[in-house]
Amino acid sequence: MALVEDVFSLSPKAVSSALASLWRPIQGGVSAPLGFQAAGITAGLKDSGKPDLALLLAPEGAVCAGMFTTSLVRAACVDLCVDHLQACGGKARAVLINSGQANACTGERGWLDSLRASQALAGRLELPVEQVLICSTGVIGVPIPMDTLLAGLDPLVEALSDEGGAEAAGAILTTDLVEKQFALEAELGGRSVRIGGMAKGSGMIHPDMATMLGYLSCDVGVEVDAWQAMLKRVVDCSFNAMTVDGDTSTNDSCLAFAAGELLEQEHLQALEAGLLVAAQQLAKAIARDGEGATCLLEVQVEGVVGDVEARRIARTVCGSSLVKTAVHGRDPNWGRIVAAAGCAGVPFDPAAVALWLGPHQLMEFGEPLPFDRLAASRYMQERVDGSYLCDDTVQIRLVVGDGSGDGMAWGCDLSDQYVRINADYTT
Amino acid sequence: MALVEDVFSLSPKAVSSALASLWRPIQGGVSAPLGFQAAGITAGLKDSGKPDLALLLAPEGAVCAGMFTTSLVRAACVDLCVDHLQACGGKARAVLINSGQANACTGERGWLDSLRASQALAGRLELPVEQVLICSTGVIGVPIPMDTLLAGLDPLVEALSDEGGAEAAGAILTTDLVEKQFALEAELGGRSVRIGGMAKGSGMIHPDMATMLGYLSCDVGVEVDAWQAMLKRVVDCSFNAMTVDGDTSTNDSCLAFAAGELLEQEHLQALEAGLLVAAQQLAKAIARDGEGATCLLEVQVEGVVGDVEARRIARTVCGSSLVKTAVHGRDPNWGRIVAAAGCAGVPFDPAAVALWLGPHQLMEFGEPLPFDRLAASRYMQERVDGSYLCDDTVQIRLVVGDGSGDGMAWGCDLSDQYVRINADYTT
Numbered sequence: 001m002a003l004v005e006d007v008f009s010l011s012p013k014a015v016s017s018a019l020a021s022l023w024r025p026i027q028g029g030v031s032a033p034l035g036f037q038a039a040g041i042t043a044g045l046k047d048s049g050k051p052d053l054a055l056l057l058a059p060e061g062a063v064c065a066g067m068f069t070t071s072l073v074r075a076a077c078v079d080l081c082v083d084h085l086q087a088c089g090g091k092a093r094a095v096l097i098n099s100g101q102a103n104a105c106t107g108e109r110g111w112l113d114s115l116r117a118s119q120a121l122a123g124r125l126e127l128p129v130e131q132v133l134i135c136s137t138g139v140i141g142v143p144i145p146m147d148t149l150l151a152g153l154d155p156l157v158e159a160l161s162d163e164g165g166a167e168a169a170g171a172i173l174t175t176d177l178v179e180k181q182f183a184l185e186a187e188l189g190g191r192s193v194r195i196g197g198m199a200k201g202s203g204m205i206h207p208d209m210a211t212m213l214g215y216l217s218c219d220v221g222v223e224v225d226a227w228q229a230m231l232k233r234v235v236d237c238s239f240n241a242m243t244v245d246g247d248t249s250t251n252d253s254c255l256a257f258a259a260g261e262l263l264e265q266e267h268l269q270a271l272e273a274g275l276l277v278a279a280q281q282l283a284k285a286i287a288r289d290g291e292g293a294t295c296l297l298e299v300q301v302e303g304v305v306g307d308v309e310a311r312r313i314a315r316t317v318c319g320s321s322l323v324k325t326a327v328h329g330r331d332p333n334w335g336r337i338v339a340a341a342g343c344a345g346v347p348f349d350p351a352a353v354a355l356w357l358g359p360h361q362l363m364e365f366g367e368p369l370p371f372d373r374l375a376a377s378r379y380m381q382e383r384v385d386g387s388y389l390c391d392d393t394v395q396i397r398l399v400v401g402d403g404s405g406d407g408m409a410w411g412c413d414l415s416d417q418y419v420r421i422n423a424d425y426t427t
Numbered sequence: 428m429a430l431v432e433d434v435f436s437l438s439p440k441a442v443s444s445a446l447a448s449l450w451r452p453i454q455g456g457v458s459a460p461l462g463f464q465a466a467g468i469t470a471g472l473k474d475s476g477k478p479d480l481a482l483l484l485a486p487e488g489a490v491c492a493g494m495f496t497t498s499l500v501r502a503a504c505v506d507l508c509v510d511h512l513q514a515c516g517g518k519a520r521a522v523l524i525n526s527g528q529a530n531a532c533t534g535e536r537g538w539l540d541s542l543r544a545s546q547a548l549a550g551r552l553e554l555p556v557e558q559v560l561i562c563s564t565g566v567i568g569v570p571i572p573m574d575t576l577l578a579g580l581d582p583l584v585e586a587l588s589d590e591g592g593a594e595a596a597g598a599i600l601t602t603d604l605v606e607k608q609f610a611l612e613a614e615l616g617g618r619s620v621r622i623g624g625m626a627k628g629s630g631m632i633h634p635d636m637a638t639m640l641g642y643l644s645c646d647v648g649v650e651v652d653a654w655q656a657m658l659k660r661v662v663d664c665s666f667n668a669m670t671v672d673g674d675t676s677t678n679d680s681c682l683a684f685a686a687g688e689l690l691e692q693e694h695l696q697a698l699e700a701g702l703l704v705a706a707q708q709l710a711k712a713i714a715r716d717g718e719g720a721t722c723l724l725e726v727q728v729e730g731v732v733g734d735v736e737a738r739r740i741a742r743t744v745c746g747s748s749l750v751k752t753a754v755h756g757r758d759p760n761w762g763r764i765v766a767a768a769g770c771a772g773v774p775f776d777p778a779a780v781a782l783w784l785g786p787h788q789l790m791e792f793g794e795p796l797p798f799d800r801l802a803a804s805r806y807m808q809e810r811v812d813g814s815y816l817c818d819d820t821v822q823i824r825l826v827v828g829d830g831s832g833d834g835m836a837w838g839c840d841l842s843d844q845y846v847r848i849n850a851d852y853t854t
Contacts, residue, residue: 073769140762141795329850335567342500368568416843423756
């Protein structure tokens with residue numbers, strides 16, 4: 001534990017990076033932490049016959065924090081999550097996730113369906129109804145076939161297992177190409193602590209399947225307000241720092257459960273570092289799985305007045321159609337990057353801008369440098385040819401001054417495939 | 428003039444619409460108003476050998492108002508326009524426009540080049556240098572070949588003519604497919620008043636040619652502060668209500684010149700109505716010419732708390748990649764439209780939403796209505812098959828409550844062609 005003790009004399013960012021290194025990836029996902037159970041089954045909600053109903057059950061005493069879509073048009077299940085979390089004071093134990101129908105724009109009936117599903121599940125789990133949450137993802141405006149969902153609850157509960165994380169991760173997918181789960185382990189205060197996670201969404205880009213869902217689990221106890229505050233900070237630097245096409249879903253949700261012996265105050269920072277690693281890994285997996293994407297795009301911005309502002313610039317660059325098409329065309333087009341940065345609404349001195357694409361510096365003092373255009377283009381092509389989520393990341397680094405704020409954002413390239421998928425998709 | 432007098436008892440929006448009907452389109456463009464001269468020549472700034480240098484000269488006593496890019500990274504010529512307009516108290520007379528090089532990210536040298544060009548032109552026109560403005564559009568980071576530009580000034584000034592509007596409109600283009608000019612005439616207070624305009628930009632979407640430029644001219648005198656305020660209102664409801672891909676250029680500028688006998692106060696509102704018609708026509712022409720676009724997209728939002736908020740929703744819908752690809756796929760995907768509206772950051776009651784696609788109502792009270800999907804899709808296909816800027820507009824109407832605010836925005840569909848153009852474009 002020497003590392004943890006030592007680093008507190010370092011800068012906050014060095015601390016965070018040193019603390020992150022305490023965590024090592026392990027097999028499994030959301031049910032990897034002690035006491036968590038998960039399940040995923042095929043209830044018949046999807047025409048495709050793929051798994052479509054998932055359940056995550058946290059052990060007794062769990063606290064749950066949630067972050068939800070900021071869209072005004074939000075699904076009934078999001079309203080229910082917010083209500084139930086408030087009613088149980090953040091002591092939720094279970095979340096049911098159905099894929100196939102988003103239960104958005106379904107009016108009064110949508111709300112009643114969400115409530116009925118949570119009531120039915122609460123009965124089977126012998127929990128107060130407000131401790132049961134529900135998330136939905138799928139087609140907007142179509143009600144959930146409730147008979148099918150309700151008939152699936154018994155087999156779903158029966159399937160609960162501490163090895164069920166992968167099944168759950170599979171059952172929450174809609175048009176994703178790959179499952180997204182991740183788990184970490186560290187020794188904190190002499191005991192083993194695990195963090196698990198799963199997510200879905202190939203961007204928030206799907207026509208009527210527009211949802212980003214993220215779930216985190218952890219086998220230590222954390223005071224509920226501290227846990228909620230931690231989740232907010234973590235989500236701001238992970239799921240909220242990721243963009244595929246700028247469209248925010250009606251159903252976006254991230255839920256995090258913590259349950260176990262209370263973690264000592266002095267280890268909270270290390271826990272947060274691990275939570276951030278897990279959430280960023282899931283966010284990157286979502287961006288990489290963006291429709292039509294051929295690589296992950298990572299933008300690092302430094303020298304800004306604050307971290308929030310740095311992330312805003314990074315996300316604006318990540319979200320620029322011109323930057324995304326340039327990356328797709330393997331074109332080291334520095335002009336598009338700096339032009340996008342200038343539109344983020346964050347003040348900086350254009351004459352101070354320095355820019356790197358991977359190892360290639362393209363700008364200094366706000367003006368273009370001579371650089372090896374072919375090599376820079378080859379850098380991008382090599383990333384595209386790299387292996388999935390290992391070395392397929394095109395990195396852009398933008399320094400815009402000498403401020404202490406920095407931040408990162410993730411996205412993907414914009415391909416003609418994206419347009420074809422979204423134009424040809426018929427409701 | 429009965430119409431003008433009568434309408435003042437109507438609501439502001441009815442007034443504006445009645446006043447707009449006073450204006451009739453006439454042949455010509457920016458040099459149509461009395462006393463305005465324009466020219467466009469091939470100076471050799473573009474490799475393509477296409478026209479690349481334009482000049483607009485307003486008569487003595489002109490006032491000039493300007494609106495410029497909000498991007499932090501803005502071109503030297505924009506800085507110069509702002510400085511000169513301030514120095515001459517809005518009494519600018521001429522604007523030189525070069526296409527081929529944007530003169531952005533060119534540092535100190537870029538500023539000196541802009542200054543030198545305006546000085547050289549001022550000498551030839553016998554004007555104080557601060558009355559001469561300059562706009563540039565083209566590749567970012569590449570200096571203007573100054574010898575070529577300066578050598579072009581004599582033939583450019585010689586070519587000045589009150590019939591030169593079309594040549595000027597041609598010489599400011601970069602990758603636009605079509606010229607964009609427009610002129611209007613009305614009788615105000617017993618005399619004939621003309622408004623002329625030209626613009627360039629096939630969206631703000633071009634890699635290093637990212638610029639939207641708009642020019643308006645008018646042959647009546649207007650007090651300079653009133654003219655600037657009028658231009659701001661007009662641009663907010665035209666050029667600023669248009670989006671192709673959300674990327675804002677380093678060079679975006681709109682300049683409006685007014686010169687002639689002072690217009691009576693009572694006719695200012697009618698003048699503004701005409702200016703708005705002209706600017707909207709040019710903005711629509713830009714959106715329609717968006718790269719890869721197959722139709723114009725017009726979104727009307729009603730029932731919002733204020734007009735500004737209504738325009739924000741309209742522009743968010745216009746800018747949504749999911750809406751744009753749905754239109755390209757001729758898919759009446761109401762879910763994407765209402766989801767985009769919900770993310771505009773403007774409060775409304777989702778349960779009050781009603782939505783129309785052309786004549787087809789798709790939603791009422793926040794829920795989907797049964798509608799003829801094939802007919803709605805056919806409506807979009809017919810627009811795409813319609814004639815250019817006449818009947819090729821896909822119209823979306825969104826009513827989100829009973830507020831008095833409304834607003835419109837324009838955009839275009841997103842095609843795989845857009846991606847190919849921008850991915851294959853090599854700097």
